[in-house]
């Protein structure tokens with residue numbers, strides 16, 4: 001089939017009888033329910049977008065000759081990396097970077113997984129069957145242009161014991177086996193996009209300890225698999241609101257769900273890892289973390305650029321050219337420039353793996369995981385500082401359209417330099433929807449945690465990934481100039 005249209009995507013969602021709960025209600029049709037429809041329509045528009053910008057967003061799949069979304073590509077040259085980059089930018093613009101988990105996010109991970117079947121199989125080929133299952137799944141994912149959700153994080157019950165994994169009876173684990181496959185039980189967080197996904201995936205996120213075999217599982221399942229249940233958070237989608245009043249929440253709530261596996265059968269051909277802790281802990285070798293950080297940094301850059309444009313216009317609309325505001329806008333410009341620089345340098349310094357697969361330079365992008373989790377909340381804070389009470393003096397569409405109120409609004413709620421009351425209300429409403437609405441609150445939490453906390457990312461960067469050779473050499477040079485003996489003989 002290849003790249004789907006929006007209506008084909010919606011048709012796929014209607015076909016599966018998934019168990020999605022929002023508030024007290026099990027949702028029958030996620031494409032029409034008032035609390036979910038806005039997200040479904042925006043995602044459908046992103047499927048259509050790949051055809052509207054086909055030159056950037058699509059490539060010809062080597063196996064079947066079909067036009068396919070670029071996020072499925074396994075790049076074989078720097079040019080292919082640049083092609084994929086252009087497509088990712090176009091896709092992120094579909095939601096101004098507000099939807100973090102458009103399907104390209106997971107597609108990128110599975111393309112990286114499929115680029116390295118030897119990692120899944122193990123050096124001695126002991127998990128060859130799992131590797132073949134993974135390859136077949138990724139082929140189908142690309143050909144059928146599916147939408148995936150995923151859960152890789154253990155739920156929190158008691159932080160003193162959660163990290164121990166062994167003996168944890170909450171997190172998802174293998175509890176049995178039949179002739180047809182394995183039985184899994186437990187829960188995982190947090191399935192973003194669950195109502196809009198065709199399949200649920202479970203794969204290695206954080207390393208697990210030796211001996212934790214029942215926790216060392218990876219698989220993919222259709223969302224309507226019996227026993228699979230998704231408890232969504234409260235909707236942030238402002239059902240029934242005029243899109244003028246809630247321009248972002250009425251469109252871009254991608255939802256997040258707690259995922260329960262209530263004795264779920266995973267068929268043998270859907271299992272990628274079954275009990276092999278060593279293989280489970282070796283997934284970074286596939287390059288998937290680089291692909292994930294690439295997609296999420298592209299998406300974040302679009303959101304930063306959008307937020308910068310919005311904040312600049314807010315300041316103009318109220319004639320705020322104060323040094324304090326100008327400095328904060330300059331701070332936003334720094335975040336935009338640094339993020340763009342990191343992406344460009346990662347492409348410029350792209351590297352070819354020994355098997356001919358190309359990746360952006362992961363070391364360049366690695367700090368973005370820690371910094372974006374701090375910059376994004378700061379950007380939200382800047383928008384509230386510039387906006388102040390103006391974020392709440394925003395007549396609604398109905399008030400603007402009221403013939404009695406309108407002349408008063410025009411007289412008292414227009415903006416600086418002749419800006420109309422319409423534009424002022426539209427811009428400040430958009431800003432509040434970005435940082436202060438229910439969607440804004442969720443966005444704040446998302447940016448802080450979706451690639452784990454800034455704290456953990458900084459710790460991992462320092463203790464595992466950062467090449468400190470030059471820093472060490474500079475220090476040693478200075479110590480020797482200070483006539484300090486470094487080694488005893």
Ligand SMILES: Cc1cc2nc3c(=O)[nH]c(=O)nc-3n(C[C@H](O)[C@H](O)[C@H](O)COP(=O)(O)OP(=O)(O)OC[C@H]3O[C@@H](n4cnc5c(N)ncnc54)[C@H](O)[C@@H]3O)c2cc1C
Nearest residue numbers: 150151152153189190191192256445446449450452453455
């Ligand atoms: C909106 C949203 C959507 C998400 N979507 C998905 C999804 O689709 N799929 C998925 O698998 N997961 C998803 N997640 C889960 C996400 O991966 C986890 O929330 C994330 O990994 C953080 O884990 P945690 O909540 O245990 O927080 P922690 O990492 O435990 O952080 C909690 C607090 O502890 C601090 N902290 C943690 N470790 C340290 C340390 N070593 N030293 C000092 N301080 C520390 C942090 O700074 C933070 O304040 C989502 C999360 C959110 C909020």
